[in-house]
Amino acid sequence: MTIRTDNAVDLSHRRWALTGLAVIVLAAASLEGFVLPALPRLQQDFGVDAASGALASVVPTVITVIVTPLAGRLADVYGAGRTLAGLVAIVLAGGLTSAFAADFTTFIVGQALQGFALGIIPVGFVVLRHLFLAESIKTASGVLVAMSVAGAGLGVLTAGPIIEATSRAVLYAVPTAVVALGAVVFFAARPGLRRDPDARTGVDWLGAGVFAVALVVLVVALASSSSAGWTAPTTLLLFVAAIALLTIWVWIESRVAQPMIDVGSLRSRSVGGAVAVGVAIGAGYAPIVFLLPQVIAQPIETGYGLGATASQTGMFLAVAYAAGVISSVAAGRVARSTGLRAVGVIAMLALGLGAAAAVFSPAPASLVLMLLLAGVGAAAASTIVYAAAAIGAEAHEVGVSTALITIARAVGGALATQVVASLITTDGAPPFATFQVAFGVAAAISIAGAAVAFWLLPRERAELSGLGHL
Known part of the structure; x- marks a missing residue:
């Protein structure tokens, strides 16, 4: 695990290090978000069918679930600086391979290397634990979550227009160069990361x-x-x-x-509670962003659909991404005065109210309100759970603890999405009643998540030090 050096990193260097790390996360997240909206064009360019094209999405997903916890653990054991440098090098190689691949097999290799990108997030929280005091970690966590949301949003919203107007090389090479720029800024700031000589030495x-x-x-x-x-x-x-x-x-x-992780720490509010709420965040938010395109793409003749195009769908989703970027940073700042639990509960309630808005009406105003509340709730709650783990985990388990939250959100989202997908699967256009049930499921999960946040997230400063257990 990395620790504060004896010569404290001055404020200017901390700010530049955080800026560089934020740029890396922004660009890496955008690389992750490119593939789905660009997939039809990629299949056409490489001359592959949909079944083969799906590998471009599946392969990095599998790599991500393998790499994320391992990256966090390596940062805990060998230091965040080395681990981040290695991950950045792999992501750069993946981005350039994806940009200039001459055939689909080589492109898939590039996508596999890009699957290492999400491993940067838990490593980033190890960096924050080293650079900042507990109260400042809350705000810094908001910055990292905001950049991951912004990057994902940029990837989804800009991939189609960019690849149609330019080429695959431009689509992947530009954010890859931005990752490199962020790395230069980060390491030029000399954040003073070094391994704790008393930390565990094995994996x-x-x-x-x-x-x-x-x-x-x-x-x-x-x-x-x-x-x-x-x-x-x-x-x-x-x-x-x-x-x-x-x-x-x-x-x-x-x-x-x-x-890899002390299983006893999963009984603590700061780690186990954060992981539990992470499942609820994914399970409450992912169904919303899955269902929204399904609703508005239906023909106007259904009485609830808008006949929306892919570009119009992207404009709707931009509401959630924009709200998430703002609320991530705001949540960290508010938590400094109100505490983590209060913000976490309110955020999960906002996520639940967002889904509930779509239960009552398919009108565009209701859907925009849904996305606004969902974006605010999911991003703010994510900031809180990451901050809880980054502050409250044992020093040698920050990386793997925050990695578990990333996985918890992904698993919760995948499970809930499959459930709501089965609810709306019918022959022909599904009746709006099926969407109401599906949005109701998402709302119920989020409201239950608010109860979990109230019960399990840290309440007192002592609990953030690992003294409070479930």
Whole structure:
């Protein structure tokens, strides 16, 4: 784990280091967001069908679930500076490969390397723990979450227009260059990161491997639920296998001398509570951004659809991204005076109210209100849970703890999206009543998440120091 050096990093250097890190996260997140909106054009350029083209999305997703916890752990053990430098180098290689690949196989290799990008987020929180005091971490966490939201939004909104107006090379090379620029700014700031000589010196490769396999099996199970159904034998077998592997992982972590993560820390409010709320954030927000395009793309003749094009859908989603960027930073600032729990509860309630707005009306104003509240709630709640873990985790577990939150959000989102997708799957245009049920599910999950936040998130300063347990 990296710690504050004896010679404290001055304010100017901290600001420049945070700026460089924010730029890296912004550009890396945009690279992650490019593939889906650009996929039709990519399939055309490479001459591949939809089934093959889907690999451009699936491969980086699988790499991400493997790399994210491992990156956090490596930052805890070997230092954030080294780990960040390695991840940036891999992402740069992936971006350039994707930009200039001569065939689809090479492009997929580039996408696989880009899958390392989300590993930068837990490493970034290790950096924040080193650079800032506890109260300042809340604001700095908001900056990182804001940049990840902004990057994802830019990727989704600009990929189509850029690739249509220019080329794949421009689409991927420009943000790749921005990642490099951010890295130059970060390391030029001389943040003084060094490894704590008293930190654990080993990586639990067995535990990390079992955990990675469990996550991959879970991803495959979710894919099977979409194609074969939730009750299909293959789907059920995969879910059982994932649960069995996670159980084995917990058993391993409770017995090795230097575990990937101390499973006892999952009983703390700052880590276990944050992970639990992270699941609710993903499960409440992901269905909204999945359902919105499905609703507005329906023909006007249905009585609720708008016949929206892809560009018009992007304009709607921009509301959520813009709201998220602003609320991320605001949440960190407000939490400095009100505490993490209060902001977390309010944020989850906002997310739930957003989904509820669409239950009552499919009017454009209601959908915009939904996206506004959902963007505010999801981003603010994410800032709070990351800050809770970054402040309250043991010094040698900040990276892996924040990585678990990233995974929790992704898993919660994937599960809830598959559930609501099954609700609206009908022959022909689904009746609006099915969308009402689906949005109602998202609202109920978010409101339940508010209760979880009230119950589990840290309440007192002592709990942020790891003294409060569930």
